[in-house]
Amino acid sequence: MKIDCTGEVLFLPKLKPLREFPVTFFFLLTPKQNKMPQNTTSGSLPTTPDGNGLNVRPDLMPESFFFLEKGKSFTQSSSDKFGITGPYGSTVFRTTSKINGYNGKVFTLCQGQVLLQPCGTDASKINVILKPFNQPIKGLAIKYIIYRGMNRADFFDSTGTINGIGATGFVDVIRKEFTSLYTMLGIAEPTFTAQYLGYPVSGSTENPDEVLIDDYFFKVSQAVNNNGTVTEPANKAYELPMIPRGTHLGTINGQLGIDIVLNEGDYTIENDPNPFKLNLTYARKTDHILDPAAGTTAFKSKLIRESATQFIDIAAFYGLHTQGKGKLFVKDQAAPAQTNDEVYDLIKNFATAKTTYLYIQSSRQRSYNFYGNYKLSATNTNNMKIGTTVNDLSEQKFDDGWPLKEFSERPSLVIQLTTDNNDAAALYVKQGVLSSTTANEDYFIRGGNLLQEAGDNINTDFTKPISFDLKKTSSNFTIGSFVQLIYEGKSLEITTAIPPIDPSEKIYLKDIDDVFGLINASPKIEPKSPNELRYVIDQNLLLIDFDNNAGGKDIATVTTKRVEDQVMKNETDTLRRVTYETLLNNIRQNTGSFFESRSAYLDNSNSGTVTYSDERNNFYTPENPYYFSTEVFTDIMGETVTSLFLKLEHGTLPSKKILGITEDENLKLITIINQSNLNNPKFYFMNEMPDDADAYTSSEQKKYKRYSLSIIGENSSGDLVIALLSEKIYVNTVDDMIFSSEEYAKWSPKTLSTQKLTPSFFI
Incomplete structure (x- = not known):
């Protein structure tokens, strides 16, 4: 489940009359701050007092809660610290920062949803997974915070029943909501068990290697009718509660581990060869270590090592609170820790404090x-x-x-x-x-x-x-x-091709060849109806260039997005399409006052869905202020070609690049990915002209470029390979901003104010 705005939460049941069922929750959310995509900028570029915008960046302004009690001592050995341990050649990477000798309370670092899981084979311990709702540090996307080794007795008893009011702040929050809900409904309060918080019930048959943590946070609860008996899968019979920042989770007497997992996106990759997965096996470890020896090939071992970049040390996380107006809240301390000395005093017992x-x-x-x-x-x-x-x-x-x-x-x-x-x-x-x-x-x-x-x-x-x-x-x-x-x-040169090409033909990655990925990514957020567009975001930043009118280049950082949609060609036929686009994160322009400036509109960067009514055509359009315009011309072969322009309502230059193809074309590319067994695939734009700066000229004197699409990815040995299609897929561009196939461009709908298109009207 994904919640898209900040607000107050109320537990409500999914009522199913006239039968027995496990009570399930959904949230009634009173919005306070909308976080859905809007037609406004989500930020502005920094400037200096003299207006030149150089050497300046916004303050991080971190706000989080210290997860331990101030003044309570703990120790950390070098073997329990976060990071690399062991001699070169046989090193492992500890993702869990483990402390010892701590006797005190443990608190939620930020506001978020909570999932409970077992902790190894110790029935007296549990692990708590916190998924942040409000990110504590701007520009640092955290996916999960995992507390390993919490006392189970602080949460529920040996029968799985949640403790009563007064046990912990966490129990107080969920108990009060639970009780007030049933009081309001006039229904007898059922037994509140740990199953509702994701803890596996006795006899659970799920394979922890095959179930991702994401499956719990992005699930869609479903009823199953089995010969007249309607039930719900045990792992989908609840919604996870939202807990405030600084909530008392439990009390530790001795050892505690904590992982901070960075967010790369809410999606999975088909046939991902990386042995490390954010699955229940990982979630249930007493502490976790990345060990390259777990890889059965040199490339898989390399991917395990690469996974170290998904984590950040807890001490370094708190250290970032010294970099620009940070507020580190501490239990029973009126004012947050803000100075360098105050922050360091809280983390000084970590072996990695410096x-x-x-x-x-x-x-x-x-x-x-x-x-x-x-x-x-x-x-x-x-x-x-x-x-x-x-x-x-x-x-x-x-x-x-x-x-x-x-x-x-x-x-x-x-x-x-x-x-x-x-x-x-x-x-x-x-x-x-x-x-x-x-x-x-x-x-x-x-x-x-x-x-x-x-x-x-x-x-x-x-x-x-x-x-x-x-x-x-x-x-x-x-x-x-x-x-x-x-x-x-x-x-970066590509030296291997499928099928082989002339060795004298050099293939180097162009700027555009390092942009569009997510080709075989599966979104974790499931649509609830056919009239929802699914879109998925890769949260990792990319560098990208835009040619400007001054003859130079503007430079930007972007994330990337993939959207699935369909358009109605007539009253009975539809066309399914796939659109890839960049989302602006930051930009630096080099233009003089006589040249048109480039848009600094910063895009929304959250995966999700967009819902349409049954009366509306279910198609993709870029968010305001962007829109499509079309150009029809005759190419050098005498064929009529439809191409798209990317434009902005206020007339500035676009800071976005888009690739649009049909689903059938996308499936052909996925097929070549699977046949060639390629990992981390991205589109390669093979220019039909010898020089990428060259362009064709149509009979109408229109300049355009034509590329055939190929795939570049890593083979099973980790080498970069380009896979060429026997039947080429062509995309055209007239502005170097939007690249589209003929079918995609030809059936791009005209956007009306009502968007009610039955059948569709086209430009």
Whole structure:
């Protein structure tokens, strides 16, 4: 289930008269702040007092609750800390930060839904999974917070019955709602059991390897009629409760583990080869470790290591509260912890309290050097320089087995990354504080700010030094945090093709080839009727360029979205389509006052559904202020072609790219993905012209480009492969913004104010 606005929650039953059934909940939500897609901007670009917009980013403004009691001591050994443990070559990665010797209460870090699960084989313990409703840190999407090893007796007794009022704050919240509901309805209150909170009932046959945690939070409750007896599956017979921030969950006497899982999107990938899954097996561990030895192939082991980027250390999470107007609320403390010293005092007993983590995402949303293209030479596998100042930088490897670096008690951080000095090389600082010595454009670094000019004693294989300020206490202790970068500094060549091509034909990824994925993704949010559009978001940021009228390039960070829809061709026939689009996260423009500016409209970035009535045509249109216009022309073969323009109501230039094809065309591409056994597939746009900058000219003197679609993905060995279709699928573009197949464009509906189209009208 997905809740799309902030509000007050009331438990209500799904009433099923004249039969016995397990009581199930749904939520009556009184909205306070709408979070559904709106036709307004969700943010604005930062500017400096002098108006040039350089070297500035919005404050993080984190707000969360400290999950332990202040003043209660605990210890953490180096073997129980978050992160890499063990010698190189046999290291594992602990995702669970485990503490010992704690005797006190445990609290919810933020507002969210709660799911209960067993904790290993210890019947006296349970794990609590909290799915955030309001994200505690802007720009840091958290999927789950998992408390491992809570005392079961704080929640329910040995029969599974939820405790009475006064046991804990958590029990008080759910008990009061439960009782008030049945009092209001005038119905005798049934036994309130842990099953309603997701805890498995006795005799449950579900396979924890096959059931994802998402299946509980995004389920659709369904009744099943079996020979006249209507029942509901045990794992769908309830809705999970919403719990306020700072709620007392339970009391710990000894050991507790906590995981913070970052959100990559609410979807699953068909035939995902990564052995690590966010399933019930993971959810029920007493503590969790990523062990590459669990991979049966070198590539699967590599994917297990890559999964480390899905997690963040609890100490680093709280350390981010020192980076811009943070508020860390503490039990029985009137004012939140806000100063560096106050925050550090709360986390100082963690072994990682002074650890800085460096995450670098590169091409195709993989970690830096995942494909081995970031190295100095065939004999020198170092791929970056690291130091505390620009004068003590030394060559190192970023990828010593794991896709992140850990720095303990480092006073400052300076890095240089490898590059081939291509014009499109760029870096974006998603998390971290750049020092004043590093020139940037609102935390975008490119061009002369990134690349070095050749000269004496200058190695242009590296970027310019990039310096970060690390927060410190008044005693000069570094406060744990993490730096997250998106960097594309080297061109990526594809050397293998299916079927094989001429080895002399070089294939390099273009900017557009690293954008549209989600081809074989399955949304977790299920539609409740055929008249709902399903859309799914990949939450990982991408760098993308837009050509501007000044002859340069604007640069942006985007997420990507896929939408399924259908249009009525006539009263009986429909056409199903698939649309891929970018959603703007941030943008940096390089235009003078004489040139038209580009839209800074920031898109909604939540997966979900959009419902239409039965009288309305069920089709996709981009959100305001964007809309489609059509261009009909005669191509060089003499055929009539329909192509689409992407336009904005207020006349500025688009900051969005869209790919539109039919479902049949999409299925052909999925077939080639399955036949070639490709992982992490994305569209490759193969230009029909020798130079991608070239365009065709129609008989009406209209400039246009034509691409055939192929798929680029990773084979079972992890090598990049391009898979070519025997029967080509062509897309056309007249504006380099929207790329559409003929069938998609020809049947794009005209949007009327009522949207009542029976049958559809077309442009």
